[in-house]
Structure formats: C-alpha cells, structure tokens
Amino acid sequence: MRTFSLLKGQPVFETRSGTKIGEISDLCISSTGKVNGLLVKKGVFFKQSFFLDIQNVTFFGWDGVMVEEAEQLEKLKENPEHTLTHQRPLDGMMMLSKSGESLGLLKDVYFQEEVGTIVGYEITDGFFSDITEGKQVIQSEKPLAIGKDAIIVDVNDT
Secondary structure (H helix, E strand, O other): OEEHHHHOOOEEEEOOOOOEEEEEEEEEEOOOOEEEEEEEEEOOOOOEEEEEEHHHEEEEOOOOEEEOOHHHEEEOOOOOOEEOOOOOEOOOOEEEEOOOOEEEEEEEEEEEOOOOEEEEEEEEOOHHHHHHHOOEEEEOOOOOEEOOOEEEEOOOOO
16 A cells, blocks of 8 residues: 555666666546556656556655566557646545545545555644644545545544
8 A cells, every 4th residue: 555645756777677767756546436557757857647547557666666668668649537737637625524524635645556545534624733733544445435525535523
C-alpha cells in the first residue's frame, strides 16, 4: 500500500534496457474511485503526459516504477475521468460521509499498487488543524461517488 505523495515524481524505468522513460506526475482515477493508471511525464524540454495502465506496471519500487517496455506508455487520447492534481483534480475536494457528515478536504489517497484499489483517504481541515491535530486518514473499502461538488464515501459513522 502506498500514498500518491510518495509515488509522485518517481522515475519510470524500462526493465529491458534500464532506461528512464519518464516520471510519475499523477494518478488516473475512475468515477468509482479506482486507480486505473498513472500519468507519466516524458520528454526533456517539452514534456508530454502519457498514460500507463496500472496492470502494465511490473513493480512499484521505493526508488522507481518498473515497466517491461517503453511502448506500454500510451499517448493520452482523452483526459482521464479524474486525477488527483491535474485535469478535474480531486485534491482539495470536500469529502462527505454517506450520512452527510463533513469529513474534511481530500489531500492524498492510499492505494494498493498491484490492483489500484483505493483503501484510504488522507483528509485535512486546514493548515492549523493539521499542525495541532495532524492529518486524518479515512478508511473505506467500498467505492465512493465523485460528484462535481463533493466526494461521497461510505464509512462507519461512529
């Protein structure tokens, strides 16, 4: 299990040649809350975004993401449904429980790299709250609903 903040900026390597082919810039998230793939920035001067299906990742290492061959990066034909920080970003969106309780603002996600299942959401109530109370992690095994104004997640309200 890993957070996006630990994955962002990591290099992507081709295992056949040992060549760095890009670096992770974002997550591609479906409207049901599953990580479908990674956005990879590639290029020296004019960086372009490419899509890497999460199923094509050979290994998520602590110092790099490994793929079998560079051709597994696909040029973006259309924008992903949601990302964490780029097009249609989820970062900073209000999170509500299914019963209508405000949980805070989304800051990061915890996901299982091998299958793309999001298992936790790091939320914030603001800078000063983070300093005094720390960030909270909401765990939910059920899919969430991503709307225009809020993210609805099924959690045990206690």
